[in-house]
Amino acid sequence: MSGDQEQHELEPDLLAEREELIDVERELEAQGPSAGAVRAAEALTGVAPEPGVAKPDPILSADGVVREFGGLTAVDVDHLEVQRGTITALIGPNGAGKSTFFNLVSGFDTPTRGSWSFNGTDISRMAAHKIARLGMVRTFQLTKALMRLTTLENVMLGATGQSGESLWRAPLRFLWSDQERSNQKRADVLLERFRLSHMRDEFAGTMSGGQRKLLEMARALMVEPDLVMLDEPMAGVNPALTQSLLGHIQTLRDEGVTIILVEHDMDVIMSISDWVVCFAEGRVIAEGRPDDIRRDKAVIDAYLGARRSLTQEDDK
Amino acid sequence: MDLLSILSNSLRGAFGPEAAIYALAAVGLNLHFGYTGLLNFGQVGFMLVGAYGTAVPVVAWGLPLWVGILIGIACAIALALLLGVPTLRLRGDYLAIATIAAAEVLRYIYRSEWAEPLTGGVFGITQFANDFYDFNPFSGPFVVGPFNFSANALWVMTVGWGGTLLACGLVALLIHSPWGRVLRSVREDEQAARSLGKNIFSYKMQSLILGGVLGALAGSLMAINTQALTPDVFMPILTFYLWTIMILGGASRIMGPVLGAIVFWFLLTFLDSLLRQAIGTGVIPSGWLESSDVGAIRFAFVGLGLMLLMMFRPAGLLGKQKELRLDVR
Known part of the structure; x- marks a missing residue:
């Protein structure tokens, strides 16, 4: 296949993506905070920004979840609740145990000990496909498009x-x-x-990498989930598509779906999350609204780093 | 050299009972590998339990042949469960190792002295399929021009090709259903299928059983065709002929194994007769090649053919070449 042909194939996609970006930006400008964001903020008012805090209406609740690999403790979460109808972000340095925690609660890995429940049902150690059928669907860090379908x-x-x-x-x-x-x-x-x-x-x-991310999200929604867990949905996606993915995630939340995402891009997290949970060395070291997290001493030390905290100080 | 007789021999090979039997077993293998992505390197094991399941009850216990065939199917289901339960939860290569080993272990068990009262050991058993030939509607041999099939061969061919086409029809119906969609998704990415609420273990098991039963039916037919059964017919190489047939025709194509079997047997008999005639008439000097070498050398040519195919049509004769170019990560 020659290069020319390939370009012709790509063009409609690029145009579609650009069109989408413009639409999303226009919508965001027009709206201000969406209905879902307001609802989520209201639900979370009065929840103290401290690790393991109880939420008014948790959709997912984990207790004492520990995963050890030989001598290494990859995850050690005392207690974590995720409020229904919010976008909750899991952040933390590489190797902090975010993805392992994802794998554990979605049934793709078995914990050393611990229990967790979804919508009030105990789903500890339940097979992954049964958890998905209950309405808790996950995506993967490396997109898994079913190529020959x-x-x-x-x-x-x-x-x-x-x-x-x-x-x-x-x-x-x-x-x-x-x-x-x-x-x-x-x-x-x-x-x-x-x-x-x-x-x-x-x-x-x-499909292109970005389209596969969209496909994965569409596929997850086909399950009609109450909770969608997105493992680094923006990884390797161009900025235009990142905006459109963000738009889709927010729309989902506005429709009442709860979203948990693992993400590294701090700007993305701070702009769309209703609640942020910070992991370090397998533990939850902080949680709170994005503003709380930005100021949290432990988070700055563990993850955001000194430079970031300085710019915050300058802003004030 | 008599080209007409070479060609008629080749066509006899291409559509004869053996080709039908191999095609049926390859349809099962295609369900395993082509649609589910299961690496079954022991399809011959399913054929073996099918063949002995059919023959032993007739010879040892005097049961009717159809009961034997059902027992053959039951043996295949048991073998699939035995192989599948421990390995299908693990990565794909474990099934490959387990199947290739199980097929060999079974062959040794069936030929052992311990099993001799039932299986006849290395000497095998004979004359168990008379029930089958009693139903033969063909009274005389079939002779049209250079073609010449005995009435019995014709009957086996009719049942064999009929069964193969029925199996293809069933596979086609299954694959184009939501069940088949899950099966193909398991082939592409097990984890993705799991994350969408599919019980992949159960689907892999269903596929292993169904394809294994098709293998067992092919084994039954193989036993019936020769009316004689020895364990050493079921060497591991047979599994690899089936793989060759499937890849030749095109894996994950409904008719791939059928076309593959026809082409495979055509080439095999064509080379066989061509070389034998060439040696017989002195076209190939007798110092170069003896007619006793022909059996081996024809497989070398089939191997060469397969290599050329992989170079120029890697997805097989019926395969969609476009599918192979997809970046499968």
């Missing part, structure tokens, strides 16, 4: 309770074709929402 198939896979997924019913199309049609409609709506409709029948393997 089409974009539409990728999204449709997310639908839960598909009767055609049973071996006995699968050959009998009439038993599941109605459900398949309605799932397809729902998938098309999601593809439209994430501006992937032009890729609908292409293999997901032909």
